[in-house]
Structure formats: structure tokens, C-alpha cells
Amino acid sequence: MKCPGCANDMVQVEVQSIEIDRCPACGGIVLDKGETDAIEVLGLSHVIEGGVAVGAASGEPRTTSARCHACDRDMIALRGAGDIEYDWCDGCERLFFDRGELTALGAFVDA
Ligand SMILES: [Zn+2]
Ligand SMILES: [Zn+2]
DSSP states (O other), rough: OOOOTOBOOOOOEETTEEEEEOTTTTTOOOTTOOOHHHHTTTTTTHHHOOOOHHHHSSSSOOSSEEETTTTTEEOOEEEEGGGOEEEOOOTTOEEEHHHHHHHHHOOOOOO
């Protein structure tokens, strides 16, 4: 899988006994649709459920879109609880978190 943020190849890493895809270049994290265990362990469910489109919330769409290389389309920037921003692909329903976004949650700590 290629990173939605920088198009590098992602690697599988284990975080708190679950496997997720992580970009070694930019530190972004991708969660596939159905990785509900990962979402739960990382404490992301309340963030994801509260997500609203960034453009609608702030009037300022972010300058660079993450891109889903599997679907070959731009992902949709959303902002969830705690002002955490993430990107969602409406094709395959993958979620992409930039490095700083997960660090802000306190759920992901670098090895
Ligand atoms: Zn990357
Ligand atoms: Zn996709």
C-alpha cells in the first residue's frame, strides 16, 4: 500500500498487539475499513464518529489532500472530536492519520 500523504510504501507495524499500516517516511497511519479493533485500541471511535468536513467547519479546506492510491482519488479531510483531523476515502473507506494527529491523541507512541 502506498502512503496517502507522501506515496511511500507503507509497512505493517504492531501497536498494542494490533497490526496497522504505517509510513516509515512521514509517520502517517492507515486503518483499513473493518479494523475496528485498531480503532478501539487507539481510542479513535469517538473521534471518527464526530467527524465533520474540515471545509465546512472552518471555511478553510487544507491545502494538500491526502490521496487514496488504491482508488486513485483524493481523500476527504474530516475533523473529529478534540480537533483531530484525519482523511477518509469514500471509495474503500480507509482512514489516514498524519503523524501529528495520532500523537495528539496520546494513543500512539513511537517505538
Ligand atoms: Zn507517508
Ligand atoms: Zn480508497
